[in-house]
Amino acid sequence: MAKGGFKLAKPVTKKNTETTEKKKSEISETLKAVPLEMEEYTTDNAPFDFHEDLKQFFPEQSEDEFEELVESVKEEGVREPLLLWKENGKTWLVDGHNRYRAAQASERPFKVTYLEKSSIQEVKHWMLQNQLGRRNLTKAQLKKFWTKIALENVQHGGDRKSQNRSFMTLEEVAEKVGASSRTIKRWMKEERESTLIKEEKQKAEQQKSLEEKTAEALSKILNKINKLVKDTEEGEMKVKILKDLSSWAENEIERIS
Template sequence: MAKDFMSGIKKATAQLPGSAFSEVEKIKKQLIILEELRQFITPLTTDELAMLEANILSQGCKDPLAVWETTRKVAGLDDSEEVAYVLIDGHNRYTICEKYTIDFKIVLLKFDDLEKVKDYMIDFQLGRRNLSPEQLSFFRGLRYNREKGRKGKYDREEGGIDISKQLADEYKVSQRTIKNDGNFAKGISKFSPELRQQVLAGNAALKKTTIQELGKREDVAEGAFQSFESLSEPSKTESSPFLEELAQRKKEVARIATNMVSKSDYALLVQKVKELKKYL
């Protein structure tokens, strides 16, 4: 009877046009890694990566990898409407599993666009308990900069929400900390992807304040620094176009505030203060 039962199962399975299992296996072979999303993944130290590899080798890959089910056009790959499966969480596990041919599970998620994926990845990282202080600062800064970018150039829109205060209340820190986080995240973006990972993994001997100051500089493009040696910390007596511009704008604000006598002077002061904010 057992033989008849197994025979029936095999016959029924053979008649299926394609099982869910085979579909999942097909998806796993089509996973796409977007370099644009790597900055939203917490980098591991050498020891952490070795420990993860040892755990997967001994116990298998227990946690499923998160995959964005979308199209190549929405993912920004090309203009094709072909279905695409983009890895959005589990990059380190995926690399290890591919290296040793270890099976893994996936969970499919759907988002309207790439920006929603980035928001999800930032929130997911901020929900982790093992972030280093630098990593926590970086992801808070990313969220602050993105939300501020949606509201406009400045932190507070007239009649709107003060984003730094909102996030400061949420994360139980000061508004100044949130703004510093924003500059830190901007500073990280000035490095190449490889250097960003080294900084966030704690493998770079750079002061956090140095990176924050770098984030304030609008004359440095994203990914401009390909090595840490190319970033020399300026001495206190060394001048730069950025510092000179900052000093000049502060003097201008002080001059207007000192000599303010009319409503037009007040309006000009408000404008100059707003312009000064991007340097602070």
């Protein structure tokens, strides 16, 4: 048993194997239910966008793993289609994020297929179950995905009484992982804090970028003004110069605002 009184992997048993095979079968049937698009796409005309709420469920790869994937795509192409989901006229990427990145890096085309789900909650549930069905996940990745399941359940009010809930309750997650509810709550707290730190970092970077653009634009304006003063002193100022300066300054201010 790992530190903290929990374990993330159980001994392989016939029951566990049957459960894994059942999950793989369900995922396979989901993909078979929708025909593949015959058309090939490139990263320049990809028929989808990235949904902010779904990005967090994409599996992360190490540099070495990604390099291996790129080499594989260069040699054999993108063998499996990217999985998309349509919502209110929008199309979002659901599975195949790393394949898409590899296709971009190797300049290879890819095909797509679609996931039939009625809500984003069902899509999230599918994505999490899909990731948990992979055999090459590290303990850290397993912990991350189980924590997300617990967080999603809390955020959307799942409970044991609900007949239509997609996510497990906190108690069910704890039982599945082999940890206490207290441990799961601690993981959830850590995940929330990590997400908050990332968001604050992004805001700081955006603010810094805006300040740099503002400083650059103001510097250009000052240089223009200095040139205007110099031209005036030399008796070469024309009405056109004033008009051009006014128009240019307005455009710069509009660009950075």
